[in-house]
Amino acid sequence: xxxxxxxxxxxxxxxxxxxxxxxxxxxxxxxxxxxxxxxxxxxxxxxxxxxxxxxxxxxxxxxxxxxxxxxxxxxxxxxxxxxxxxxxxxxxxxxxxxxxxxxxxxxxxxxxxxxxxxxxxxxxxxxxxxxxxxxxxxxxxxxxxxxxxxxxxxxxxxxxxxxxxxxxxxxxxxxxxxxxxxxxxxxx
Amino acid sequence: xxxxxxxxxxxxxxxxxxxxxxxxxxxxxxxxxxxxxxxxxxxxxxxxxxxxxxxxxxxxxxxxxxxxxxxxxxxxxxxxxxxxxxxxxxxxxxxxxxxxxxxxxxxxxxxxxxxxxxxxxxxxxxxxxxxxxxxxxxxxxxxxxxxxxxxxxxxxxxxxxxxxxxxxxxxxxxxxxxxxxxxxxxxxxxxxxxxxxxxxxxxxxxxxxxxxxxxxxxxxxxxxxxxxxxxxxxxxxxxxxxxxxxxxxxxxxxxxxxxxxxxxxxxxxxxxxxxxxxxxxxxxxxxxxxxxxxxxxxxxxxxxxxxxxxxxxxxxxxxxxxx
Numbered sequence: 040x041x042x043x044x045x046x047x048x049x050x051x052x053x054x055x056x057x058x059x060x061x062x063x064x065x066x067x068x069x070x071x072x073x074x075x076x077x078x079x080x081x082x083x084x085x086x087x088x089x090x091x092x093x094x095x096x097x098x099x100x101x102x103x104x105x106x107x108x109x110x111x112x113x114x115x116x117x118x119x120x121x122x123x124x125x126x127x128x129x130x131x132x133x134x135x136x137x138x139x140x141x142x143x144x145x146x147x148x149x150x151x152x153x154x155x156x157x158x159x160x161x162x163x164x165x166x167x168x169x170x171x172x173x174x175x176x177x178x179x180x181x182x183x184x185x186x187x188x189x190x191x192x193x194x195x196x197x198x199x200x201x202x203x204x205x206x207x208x209x210x211x212x213x214x215x216x217x218x219x220x221x222x223x224x225x226x227x
Numbered sequence: 228x229x230x231x232x233x234x235x236x237x238x239x240x241x242x243x244x245x246x247x248x249x250x251x252x253x254x255x256x257x258x259x260x261x262x263x264x265x266x267x268x269x270x271x272x273x274x275x276x277x278x279x280x281x282x283x284x285x286x287x288x289x290x291x292x293x294x295x296x297x298x299x300x301x302x303x304x305x306x307x308x309x310x311x312x313x314x315x316x317x318x319x320x321x322x323x324x325x326x327x328x329x330x331x332x333x334x335x336x337x338x339x340x341x342x343x344x345x346x347x348x349x350x351x352x353x354x355x356x357x358x359x360x361x362x363x364x365x366x367x368x369x370x371x372x373x374x375x376x377x378x379x380x381x382x383x384x385x386x387x388x389x390x391x392x393x394x395x396x397x398x399x400x401x402x403x404x405x406x407x408x409x410x411x412x413x414x415x416x417x418x419x420x421x422x423x424x425x426x427x428x429x430x431x432x433x434x435x436x437x438x439x440x441x442x443x444x445x446x447x448x449x450x451x452x453x454x455x456x457x458x459x460x461x462x463x464x465x466x467x468x469x470x471x472x473x474x475x476x477x478x479x480x481x482x483x484x485x486x487x488x489x490x491x492x493x494x495x496x497x498x499x500x501x502x503x504x505x506x507x508x509x510x511x512x513x514x515x516x517x518x519x520x521x522x523x524x525x526x527x528x529x530x531x532x533x534x535x536x537x538x539x540x541x542x543x544x545x546x547x548x549x550x
Binding site: 173184 | 251252253254255256258259262263264265266267268270271274275277278279280281282
């Protein structure tokens with residue numbers, strides 16, 4: 040597995056620094072986790088940044104990984120394209136511990152990328168980013184007619200839908216009949 | 228701990244296998260589609276619901292917020308065609324005119340819309356009057372305005388009854404000659420529970436005592452407010468006479484009466500001109516409030532113009548008279 044550690048500067052939990060005598064408690068070193076997408080490129084992300092993802096946060100909250108364990112067991116998100124995961128990781132890093140702004144203008148404008156991002160974000164349960172993405176999706180059809188929307192979003196007409204459904208049923212029927220015939224042949 | 232690690236990775240892999248990513252709107256899960264629809268303006272929602280049956284049912288299940296919705300029937304003032312105008316929260320406006328079947332569109336908008344302000348002026352004789360009266364679907368609005376001259380009485384009652392019982396304000400605009408079915412209006416829970424309601428330009432003497440009586444009968448909450456702008460001076464006397472046995476205190480500007488609940492009183496105020504220190508010459512402004520029985524007279528709100536402006540934005544105050 041290739042590994043490009045990205046996103047944060049420190050790989051291991053930082054050595055506890057000598058706190059000034061006046062400080063009440065020593066600084067807790069930040070812990071890091073590793074994730075990879077379909078392209079197997081590993082991204083190193085801090086637990087703070089990962090808090091944006093309810094899915095990952097739920098998984099890591101009680102793990103208590105050591106740095107070595109985290110490195111050895113990156114979370115695999117095989118269904119997310121590498122570039123999409125990179126976008127998600129970047130967003131989580133940018134908004135780590137910060138209140139999220141009402142608008143996010145850095146989201147992809149291309150339909151394919153945006154839909155992939157929406158699905159990834161929905162899957163990873165990143166609520167704020169999902170809100171931005173959905174707004175962006177809505178903007179794609181601003182001022183468009185039903186025909187234009189159907190074209191942009193490749194929505195089949197009801198007639199096309201019905202025809203596809205009929206075809207699928209026909210195919211399923213044929214397959215079932217084939218299986219029955221094969222089973223009867225085997226019995227002989 | 229290693230079993231925890233394995234379990235977490237298994238969970239990720241299992242969830243990953245459940246999904247089949249694509250880059251098409253049709254492959255998005257319904258909850259994501261609904262979220263996207265929730266970010267669309269009304270016009271785009273209407274377009275999307277025309278694309279396919281499945282999209283239609285999703286669009287129709289998603290509520291939409293409107294700053295204002297105005298539903299105007301055919302009338303001498305608005306012309307021979309009805310008009311629907313919708314103001315979005317972002318300030319954009321959408322107007323529908325020349326509608327083939329206005330009631331169908333109205334019904335749809337009432338079903339999916341949550342209105343901050345709802346204005347309904349559907350006069351008697353409108354082609355779809357009967358349909359509105361028979362309509363039983365629920366409507367959701369915070370504030371509603373009726374122009375009594377331009378809206379059939381039956382329609383006012385039907386709309387009130389169909390609206391969810393959550394009004395912050397209900398406003399009636401009369402023209403001094405109107406005969407409002409005040410008893411039927413007062414019988415609706417929407418009016419009984421409204422935080423604030425008023426009638427402008429209405430001259431029926433018994434209105435104030437009828438409202439107060441309903442509040443007593445229904446044990447209305449502290450803070451309930453009704454205002455009346457009238458040309459009559461009589462309502463104050465009529466009120467005093469009717470509640471003679473309940474009077475706690477009275478002055479030229481205020482009457483306070485007991486309710487059946489020891490915690491609550493009803494206060495009637497007659498607005499006066501704070502500059503001239505007299506009542507307005509022709510225009511009479513009355514405010515009726517359910518107050519706590521503990522409120523002292525020294526705690527009364529003397530900002531008369533403040534509350535008068537809620538019912539009349541420009542009361543006739545002669546500032547030149549001020550020395």
